[in-house]
Amino acid sequence: MTLDQLYQQRILEHNKDPQHFGPLPEATHRGRGLDALCGDDIEVALIVQGERVVDAQFSGEACAVTKASASMLMSWLIGRSITDIPEAYEAFRALLANPEARANELLGELNDLQPVGAFPARRGNACLPWQATLEALAPALGKSV
Amino acid sequence: MASRAATTAAPIDLGAIRAQFPILTREVHGQPLIYLDNAATTQRPIRVIEAIDDFYRHTNANVHRGVHQLSVEASEQFEAAREALARFIHARQQREIVFTRGTTEAINLVANSFVRPKVKPGDEILITHMEHHANIVPWQMLAKATGAVLKVAPMDSKGVLDIDALVELMNERTQLLGVVHVSNALGTINPVTEICELSQQRGIPVLVDGSQATPHLNVDVQALGCDFYCLSGHKMYGPTGIGALWAKAEHLEAMPPWQGGGEMIRYVSFEETTYNDIPHKFEAGTPNIAGVIGLAAAIEFLEDTGIEAIAAHEMALLDYATDALSQFEGLRIIGQAAQKGPVLSFVLDGAHANDIGTIVDHFGVAIRTGHHCAMPAMQFFGVAATARASFAVYNERHEVDAFVDALGRAQDMLKP
Numbered sequence: 001m002t003l004d005q006l007y008q009q010r011i012l013e014h015n016k017d018p019q020h021f022g023p024l025p026e027a028t029h030r031g032r033g034l035d036a037l038c039g040d041d042i043e044v045a046l047i048v049q050g051e052r053v054v055d056a057q058f059s060g061e062a063c064a065v066t067k068a069s070a071s072m073l074m075s076w077l078i079g080r081s082i083t084d085i086p087e088a089y090e091a092f093r094a095l096l097a098n099p100e101a102r103a104n105e106l107l108g109e110l111n112d113l114q115p116v117g118a119f120p121a122r123r124g125n126a127c128l129p130w131q132a133t134l135e136a137l138a139p140a141l142g143k144s145v
Numbered sequence: 146m147a148s149r150a151a152t153t154a155a156p157i158d159l160g161a162i163r164a165q166f167p168i169l170t171r172e173v174h175g176q177p178l179i180y181l182d183n184a185a186t187t188q189r190p191i192r193v194i195e196a197i198d199d200f201y202r203h204t205n206a207n208v209h210r211g212v213h214q215l216s217v218e219a220s221e222q223f224e225a226a227r228e229a230l231a232r233f234i235h236a237r238q239q240r241e242i243v244f245t246r247g248t249t250e251a252i253n254l255v256a257n258s259f260v261r262p263k264v265k266p267g268d269e270i271l272i273t274h275m276e277h278h279a280n281i282v283p284w285q286m287l288a289k290a291t292g293a294v295l296k297v298a299p300m301d302s303k304g305v306l307d308i309d310a311l312v313e314l315m316n317e318r319t320q321l322l323g324v325v326h327v328s329n330a331l332g333t334i335n336p337v338t339e340i341c342e343l344s345q346q347r348g349i350p351v352l353v354d355g356s357q358a359t360p361h362l363n364v365d366v367q368a369l370g371c372d373f374y375c376l377s378g379h380k381m382y383g384p385t386g387i388g389a390l391w392a393k394a395e396h397l398e399a400m401p402p403w404q405g406g407g408e409m410i411r412y413v414s415f416e417e418t419t420y421n422d423i424p425h426k427f428e429a430g431t432p433n434i435a436g437v438i439g440l441a442a443a444i445e446f447l448e449d450t451g452i453e454a455i456a457a458h459e460m461a462l463l464d465y466a467t468d469a470l471s472q473f474e475g476l477r478i479i480g481q482a483a484q485k486g487p488v489l490s491f492v493l494d495g496a497h498a499n500d501i502g503t504i505v506d507h508f509g510v511a512i513r514t515g516h517h518c519a520m521p522a523m524q525f526f527g528v529a530a531t532a533r534a535s536f537a538v539y540n541e542r543h544e545v546d547a548f549v550d551a552l553g554r555a556q557d558m559l560k561p
Contacts, residue, residue, distance in 0.1 A: 003507040007500075007558050016561055037515050038499045039523075039530020061529055063499035064559060122503060 005115040006122070007064065015064035020074035024057035031136030033066075033128040040066045040125060044132040046077070048140060053077045058129060065113075065122050070129035072109050082137050089130045096123050154453035162450065163539050165190040176509030179544040184329050184357060184488050184535035185513050186379045189443070193383060196442035197435045208434055209408060209425070223434055226441035227424075233444045234355075234374065235365040236391050243397070243424040244432055247388035248356040249279040251375035252323070254390055254427060255352055256283040258400040259373070260321050266292030271314055271349070272323045273298045273306055274525055275331055278518045280323045280354045293320070300525065304331035304480040308339065315347050322351045326358035330519035330533070331480025332463075332488030334362070341370035350396075356380050356388075360537070361459060361486050363452045366391050378436060382537075383443030387436030390427075397423040404429040455538045459487035462536045462545060469549045473556065479531050487536035490517070493552075495561040498530040504558060508551035510544075 027045035034041050042060035046053055056074040077085070091104050096117035103111040116126040134141075163169055168188050171178050180188060200222070206215035208223045224239075231239040245251045260270065270284045274297055281295075288295045296319075298311035306324075315322070322344050327334050337353055344351045352373040358364055360381040366374045373396070377388040392400075402409050402420055406429035412419040420426045447455070466489050470476055475494030493501060502514035513533045516523045523529060534548060 003504060006503070012558070015559070036520065036529075039497070039515055039528070040499070041529055061497075063497035065500070119503060122499070125499065 006119055008112070008115065010109075010112045011064060011068040014068035014071040018058075018067050018071040020057045020071065020078075021059065021067075022057055023059055024055060026055075027057070029136040029140060031132040031134070031138075033060075033070075033132030033135075035066075035124060035128055038063060038066075038125065040128055042066065042070060042129065042132055044070070044074075044129060044136050046133070046136055048082060048137070051081050051083060053080050053082060056133075058132075062128070063125055065116055065125040066128050069110075069113055069116075069126045070132075072113065073129045073133065076108055076110055077133065082140055085137060086134065086141065089127075089134065092130060093127065096126060154451055154457050157450060157454045157458050157538065159458075159539070159541060163541075165192070165446070166539050167191055167194070169539060173509045173511070174507050176507075179508075179510045179540075179547055181534040181536065181540065181544070181548060182511045182513045183360075183537035183540075184380075184486075184517075184533065186385065187360060187382050187537050188539070189384070189439075190382055190446045192446060193439045193442045197384060197439045200435045200438045205435075207431055219434060222438050222441075223432070226437045226444075229441045229444045230389055231391075233364075233448065234359070234376070234391055235367055237367060238394055240423050241391055241394050241397065243390045243392070243427040244437055245375075245388050245390055246386055246433070247377040247379070248354055248375040249283075249377075251373075251388060251390035252279055252352065252354065253283045254403050255321075255373050255375075255392070256287045258403040258427070259350075259392075259396060261287055261291065262401060264291045264293045264320050267318060268293045268320050269296050269314075269316070269318045270294070270321050270323065271296045271298065271311070271319050273311070273325065273335075274300045275304060275306065275328045275333060275519065275522045276323065276325050277329055277354060277356070278520070279356075280325060280352075281521065284323065297521075300333075303482055304328065304333045304522075305482045306333070306335055306340075308336070308343070311340065312343055315344065315349055319347070319349045322349050323354065324351065325354040326364075327355075327361065327486040327488075328480065328519070328522070329357045329488065330490055330517040330522045330531070331482065332485035332490070333480055333482040334358075334484040334486055336484075337369050337371065345370060357486055357488075360447070361452070361456050372396060378440040378443060381443055382446055384433075384436045384439040387433045387440050389440075394423065397427070400427075402426050402429070406430045408432070450538060458538060459536045459540075462540055462542065463487045463489060465542055466534060466536070466545045466548070469545060470552075473552070475556075479526050479528065488533060489535070490531040490533040492528050492531050493556060496555055496559040498532040500559055501532045501552065501555045504555035505548065505551040508547065508554065510548045510551050512548070 024045035040062040047055040058070040350372040374391040379385040409429040479490040498514035
């Protein structure tokens with residue numbers, strides 16, 4: 001896996017111009033993704049109505065991989081049922097763990113992050129926005145994560 | 146720009162130095178390894194590796210416990226290492242050297258055995274804003290358990306300790322001052338001799354975290370005037386998992402043991418135990434014998450090469466790298482004290498430290514990224530993380546060039 005595959009155009013674009021980046025004052029659920037060792041500290045803010053995510057934003061400071069992952073994830077989350085998210089996270093982790101894995105239809109654009117899996121020291125960055133999301137949703141999902 | 150007094154040391158033979166470090170011949174991602182993460186841990190010269198190998202092949206036995214030949218030889222080598230370390234840091238007596246797992250354990254020993262028995266609620270422990278977590282967290286734990294208060298002396302925007310403010314924080318309730326000799330995150334060399342003098346005038350004992358100092362500075366614990374000096378083997382070309390506490394003998398005599406077990410006792414019955422003499426009183430259990438012997442080999446390497454020559458070489462690299470990095474647009478060096486160890490911490494606009502670390506790694510360059518176990522220092526500078534290049538005796542100018550090229554590539558890739 002080469003460096004260019006990690007820092008591919010899509011990831012760099014999301015890093016420079018992240019989508020759904022900024023505050024969401026009306027959020028119903030919030031979760032923090034903190035990786036102090038790397039210097040990543042983000043907040044995921046969601047508006048959930050019924051079981052559906054109707055808006056998602058992230059904020060904070062993070063590396064390109066975390067930012068790109070968060071940017072893609074926020075777009076992906078909007079319109080999803082919260083009960084589908086833990087399973088999707090498992091699918092995402094499986095995608096990173098296996099460089100040979102085929103793109104998972106469920107994950108859409110998030111498949112573009114698969115090359116991160118070849119950089120073990122950076123997998124945690126790609127997963128951090130998911131963890132913040134699941135922390136935000138823990139009360140709604142009725143269990144701790 | 147880092148500046149320092151001129152040295153008269155003869156230049157080192159870099160080829161001969163590098164030949165002693167087998168790891169420097171390996172490649173990373175198809176590129177020659179350029180190892181600039183020396184403040185995290187240095188590499189080991191072959192004599193350290195061979196000393197450990199030789200011990201396990203030919204001498205392995207427990208120390209201070211047997212009459213058989215191997216135990217006698219192992220004990221002799223173990224105590225010879227104590228003597229070497231005592232000489233290296235100019236301790237008055239070798240019984241003032243207590244072997245520990247490293248600096249962290251040495252500080253915890255002082256916290257639990259020296260400070261804790263005498264500290265009362267409202268008493269104070271004084272540290273500085275640039276301490277490593279190892280010289281923060283043990284004191285926080287102690288404060289929480291005893292009702293003592295942790296006081297923090299400030300630094301300025303260059304990462305220089307504010308000595309006047311430090312003195313103002315000293316008072317009759319201060320039970321100990323803990324100060325880092327050379328900051329791992331900023332490079333700052335603190336004026337420890339002056340600090341100790343000011344502290345001793347007020348009757349406050351001083352603990353010095355010397356983990357980043359011993360590979361670069363001539364450390365003389367008596368001239369420094371401190372009470373406790375802590376060091377780690379792996380920062381000074383020795384093995385991991387071994388380090389030491391140096392303390393004035395009168396302190397060690399008065400301190401109760403911290404951990405109980407074998408070795409630290411003279412006599413045990415179920416009714417009563419008599420403790421061993423210092424330093425053995427503080428070395429419960431079978432120690433890291435091979436580590437101690439490897440540490441002695443590392444000290445021999447430092448003495449053969451010469452600390453002054455090592456420092457002169459590293460400082461020339463630091464100056465060269467500082468100049469090169471200063472040419473980068475949007476680059477800010479974190480830690481700009483006039484007196485610095487060979488540590489270059491920086492942030493670059495639009496490029497997160499983590500991404501810089503990954504990109505330069507692909508050009509074979511190993512640097513550290515993150516908070517460097519000094520989160521309060523990072524918070525002071527308003528950054529979550531920095532990238533840090535740190536130099537050792539085996540680094541070369543062309544390695545700095547390669548690092549600077551790789552950093553340029555990172556900046557190009559990540560530019561906003």
